[in-house]
Amino acid sequence: MTRWGMVLDLARCVGCYACSVACKVENGTPPGVWFAPVYEKEVGKYPQVKRMFLPTLCFHCKDAPCLKACPTGAINKRPDGIVLVDQETCCGSRACIAACPYGALNFVEDRAGEFGPERLPVEEAIYNKAPVGTVQKCTFCAHRIDQGNYEPACVQTCPTKCRIFGDLDDPTSEVSRLIRNGNGLQARPEAGTDPSVYYLY
Amino acid sequence: MPNGNAFNQRWIMEPKRQTVWGVPHATWFFAMGVGGALYLNRFLFGIDLGRILGMSAADILGMILISIGGLILIADLGQPLRFWKALRNPRTSWISVGAICDFIFMGADVLYVLPSLELGGARPLAALPTGDGTAIGSLLQVVAAIAAFIVIVYPGLVLASTTAIPFWNTTLIPLQFLAYAFTSALGLAVLAGALGLSASDTAPILGPTALMLSVCLLLLVAHLLNAANARRTALASAQILLQGDLKLPFWAGCLVLGLAAPLALVLFALGTGPSAAGAALVVAAILTLPSNFLAKYCVIRAGLYAPFL
Numbered sequence: 001m002t003r004w005g006m007v008l009d010l011a012r013c014v015g016c017y018a019c020s021v022a023c024k025v026e027n028g029t030p031p032g033v034w035f036a037p038v039y040e041k042e043v044g045k046y047p048q049v050k051r052m053f054l055p056t057l058c059f060h061c062k063d064a065p066c067l068k069a070c071p072t073g074a075i076n077k078r079p080d081g082i083v084l085v086d087q088e089t090c091c092g093s094r095a096c097i098a099a100c101p102y103g104a105l106n107f108v109e110d111r112a113g114e115f116g117p118e119r120l121p122v123e124e125a126i127y128n129k130a131p132v133g134t135v136q137k138c139t140f141c142a143h144r145i146d147q148g149n150y151e152p153a154c155v156q157t158c159p160t161k162c163r164i165f166g167d168l169d170d171p172t173s174e175v176s177r178l179i180r181n182g183n184g185l186q187a188r189p190e191a192g193t194d195p196s197v198y199y200l201y
Numbered sequence: 202m203p204n205g206n207a208f209n210q211r212w213i214m215e216p217k218r219q220t221v222w223g224v225p226h227a228t229w230f231f232a233m234g235v236g237g238a239l240y241l242n243r244f245l246f247g248i249d250l251g252r253i254l255g256m257s258a259a260d261i262l263g264m265i266l267i268s269i270g271g272l273i274l275i276a277d278l279g280q281p282l283r284f285w286k287a288l289r290n291p292r293t294s295w296i297s298v299g300a301i302c303d304f305i306f307m308g309a310d311v312l313y314v315l316p317s318l319e320l321g322g323a324r325p326l327a328a329l330p331t332g333d334g335t336a337i338g339s340l341l342q343v344v345a346a347i348a349a350f351i352v353i354v355y356p357g358l359v360l361a362s363t364t365a366i367p368f369w370n371t372t373l374i375p376l377q378f379l380a381y382a383f384t385s386a387l388g389l390a391v392l393a394g395a396l397g398l399s400a401s402d403t404a405p406i407l408g409p410t411a412l413m414l415s416v417c418l419l420l421l422v423a424h425l426l427n428a429a430n431a432r433r434t435a436l437a438s439a440q441i442l443l444q445g446d447l448k449l450p451f452w453a454g455c456l457v458l459g460l461a462a463p464l465a466l467v468l469f470a471l472g473t474g475p476s477a478a479g480a481a482l483v484v485a486a487i488l489t490l491p492s493n494f495l496a497k498y499c500v501i502r503a504g505l506y507a508p509f510l
Binding site for chain 1: 222278283366504507
């Protein structure tokens, strides 16, 4: 059985935010909604200081706390491990946002566009997958996977190959090999969510 | 920022304040807790607030408060017209369990109290087989009591089941919610007695009120100590309450005016007798209400997500 997952090699990330923007273009997310943000952290003390970048996305947890917290059952997990929100069922309780340890879910609060309090017609067309009052999140670009393109937009765009996508259940896949050889770490393991995203330091 | 998630105010790895829940949730938790405890106090201990049109005032006020809590919950949804879908996932979602129990409580308690309705000296619904003293009525009371208990604790379980926010992730939260609910319900009973709205004697409930205030105080301190000895994010939440932007509502509202002052006033009334401490009892009883709300508000607002790497 396929379980899609991702490895994020922090040594390779240069903080260009190309993944964030590629995701935004691919998924047409409204202002303020980012499925693949890149966080920053300053490490060390002056003068030995460096900036560390932390690319993220939904971790598509095996034991997803958002799925458990959702009162409507709008959050579902596919057999291939991808966790999706059904916009038609979501009632906007935001229980999933509170439950997610990784800040991966976004609430679409109003109809604001990039250029004012109302969306332009072109924005309306682009953001039509984001009904106001519902929750959105990264889909691992499931629409691309379903069309046979096995790379999410963020992975395809990353210029340093920091993001590697593949089948965690296939021991010969690149992600499995990297996790094995590079000591891939899951974020906040104490949360017990078993994320499908691993970090390499 | 009009849209967004809990993390993207600043894309920096550090403990992040939760921003999705606030005043509406504290109000919802407060109303449901007090409403459920009013019913349970009447059912388990016979503590009523008087009669309204022949019906138990505790039951009526309990239903009104739980309805208000439910309406706040619905109004706060992003898609309020889809509220009924929130009943669909009781297997894993405490909100879903709570929403179902809200409806069960309302249905059972309405059927139980309606036969007592008095209009112009008559009881038009007395023939219903669901009232006091009937087998169905007894069953309905038990069902409503179980539902009321869940309605009181489920908001706390919603928070306690959130591993993302270490300050919430403790069983001390539902225990606090339970203790505060009974304290406020007892406070309302004391208030009704002190104002002469209830025929029942106030003296026997002063001891339990003092006990519940003490339990609330102990649980609050235990929660802070637990946070102080836990992971650093929970400690940071405790610091927000003690030294940060919530220090005024926490120290003044929750601790001094909400718990210490009413406890001192109730102990004073226990010493002098309720009739001699009428005004003090009224003040103490009223103070139990905002302290209950503020305790929930402070816990919710102090919630911090731990940095995930």
